[in-house]
Amino acid sequence: MPVKSKVQQRLMGSDFELIVVADNEAASRQRLYEGVAEIQRIEQLLTAFNDTSQTALLNKQAGTQPVTVDAEVYALISRCIRLSALTQGAFDITAGALKALYNFRQGSFTMPDAATLSQTLKRVGYRHIALQPGNRVFLQRKGMRIGFGAVGKGYAADRVKALWTAAGITSGVINASGDLCAWGRQPDGTPWKVGIADPDHADRVLFWLPVENAAVATSGNYEQYFERNGVRYSHNIDPVSGQPVPYIKSVTVVSPSAELSDALATAVTVMGKDAGLYLVAQLPQVHCLIIDGQNRVFQSKHINIHAKA
Structure with a gap:
């Protein structure tokens, strides 16, 4: 009978759980x-907290000169630009400069003044990323910063899945604090499942979502947010306006790719319920569930959610 093995480790700033179903214990340990x-490896490539990472080198040379990056980083940036265009800028890897204006972890919160916000917005925008031949990338404005926080964990999960499936693994899970990809089934034949948390009580599961050969990502404001005049504002920043996103507490996206789910969860949060659901309806094999500021639940067609916990 197949053996299910798992390991839990802090990676990319998140608690990862890797689960593999293999023929024997030794094979499982090797895959893990x-x-x-x-x-x-991917963390060292993409992290913004290491001066020698490709992200750091790109940011250091912003507005000065192009940087030659690895082919996989060039391809990832290219896909991110296409996702930015698809979401009309709601997803944008250059939004890091805006996030630096806000502090959601302190008891007191202040909005940046209009002049500061206006100046910062000049350094934001996926259209200012130039892709050049030879895997060269140029951030065209000084002070620009890119970051892969909204897509990096999903990319890593997809890469591990590719590695394992190439080795013949027909069932497994890569889970980054609730953002996961899963394929195959558990040894007892039941599907893998992911819990969708109650935004007001993160340790409580509202719904169970069975996952079979799909990826799930959730963007929620229940850990980092502030409230003003009865409105909760998310730690997600609209890259176009530069403002924190109100009214949406949680967005869960299901798609064939963890990278895509990760990016779209952020984008739908920024776009809001109506525009977000409309976008998802246009994308094949993509589904979502949205919980708004009044705890109302909205979902796209064909999403398969099991009974409340």
């Missing part, structure tokens, strides 16, 4: 080791 090593 390879999976952790792959995530660590």
